[in-house]
Amino acid sequence: MPKPGGRDGTETMVKRTSFAGDTCPIARSLEAIGDWWSLLIIREALFGLRRFGEFQNKLGMAKNILAVRLRSLVDHGILATAPASDGSAYQEYVLTPKGRGVFPILVALRQWSEEFDDNPEEIATVLVDRDKGRPVRKLELRAEDGRVLNMADTTLKPRPAPRRRSAG
Amino acid sequence: MPKPGGRDGTETMVKRTSFAGDTCPIARSLEAIGDWWSLLIIREALFGLRRFGEFQNKLGMAKNILAVRLRSLVDHGILATAPASDGSAYQEYVLTPKGRGVFPILVALRQWSEEFDDNPEEIATVLVDRDKGRPVRKLELRAEDGRVLNMADTTLKPRPAPRRRSAG
DNA sequence: GCAAATGGTTTTATAATGCAACCACACGAG
DNA sequence: CTCGTGTGGTTGCATTATAAAACCATTTGC
Structure with a gap:
């Protein structure tokens, strides 16, 4: 079964389309928060949740997915990491102004x-x-x-x- | 879209999590319009697009994905199908009040x-x-x-x- | 009737998601 | 220090969603 451009090095980039460069502000928003979990994470963060375990426990989502989402939200400037407020060596995820703007x-x-x-x-x-x-x-x-x-x-x-x- | 159900006992190895039965109104919204394309389709519909080809051409998305999304939006009562306004035998997708409410x-x-x-x-x-x-x-x-x-x-x-x- | 356009479906490949297992580190008790 | 446990992840693997392209049935224009 010859597939178009398969084994010869020309990889067909079938990526999930990105709207990062789109000029539509709605598309640009969706690029950052347009998935199932991100908005729910932000919702919980607005409620005061900060710790990885708190999000995972409250939302009941897989830990790897949560980790990916938290990283993405941090990358997009919606969350920021901060040292834990209880003095422990763990870190917390806190909303930035951009995050509160959601x-x-x-x-x-x-x-x-x-x-x-x-x-x-x-x-x-x-x-x-x-x-x-x-x-x-x-x-x-x-x-x-x-x-x-x-x-x-x-x-x-x-x-x-x-x-x-x-x-x- | 994720399969409905999961709360009513007919659960069959639900993979992608569904928020259909969630009590949080945000989760319930996301169940209907919380994916990449649905909101953009609605955006275009608000602009007046009605035909399959118009959506496909404007959004540049794969036809199979568009077909799935349109069906889902119709199922959720956000779009409705109607006979084409130009007299042809084709159908159109028009926003319902629920769709305009987006x-x-x-x-x-x-x-x-x-x-x-x-x-x-x-x-x-x-x-x-x-x-x-x-x-x-x-x-x-x-x-x-x-x-x-x-x-x-x-x-x-x-x-x-x-x-x-x-x-x- | 025939060619092209419309509105999809099918096929096949890739990326995302979800669960479970695993692992590194922090912390507390002894 | 060592053990045991909790926190905060990462890694494999199976399943699902998404995507591009090929294919197909009608409809339309001529």
Whole structure:
């Protein structure tokens, strides 16, 4: 069975496609956090988990997969390693500002489930305002002037060319 | 996509983990749209793409993968098939309300890239208010009374028990 | 009817995932 | 120091998902 370009040294790179160089910001996000586990790890990190064992225990995922994901998240600047806060020689994984910035994405995912899931009664938790203990509103997208926008009120424009600073 | 089930006793050596029965709404969302291509397909659908060939051409993905994804999205009620709008015998894939409800998730992903990407100058487009042509604000999370909340202002509570209708 | 386009499926190869076993190091007790 | 245990991984191997390309059935244009 001759396969195209097989044994002659020309390896066919059948890779999982990468969006790293894509100009679409959504694709670029997915490049960093667009897999099953990464967002769940970040979710747990937002909850305060820090140790390898904590993530592994809470998420019930294979240790090798967790290790790969943690490395990837560190590489992407979403997590950072730090010496353990309890004085031991172990290390911890803590969210960077970039990692904490994922919060709105998680809220959007949560609210989508709350609104459209076929069995919403199976959802165990509600995101509430800490002060009042009342559920939060749906995320709002607003114009510069404050008007609430829905999808039809928006459009995409090419990014304006970067303004060059005059010989700073 | 991972096989559904796994919680209902019909479990047959489930390999790739499924979050279908998870009580976390984020996991439930990821079950439906938590893979590389689904969100990009939805993005293109929001832009108006409808035909198999349009998706395949625009996203540059393998046809078999596209076919699997489209089927999955239809199964999840995110897309629906419809007779072609141009009168031909072909079919089209159109977003359901549930599919259009993904919009805020895409906005959140976009804004995360805009804020934290290492090379934001590579991002080609800006989401703007259609009326004014001005960039939109960051998504805002608000309390019931209108206060803008950040992550620290929120917490999770168990979902209140469903109110039972007074029988009869 | 025939060629080309459309919308897939099948085949085959590679990469990712998952489980279990293994291993290095830290730490505590003796 | 040595043993035993917990933590934090890595390594093999089997299974699954993804990918490219070939193939195929309809539909459309002519």
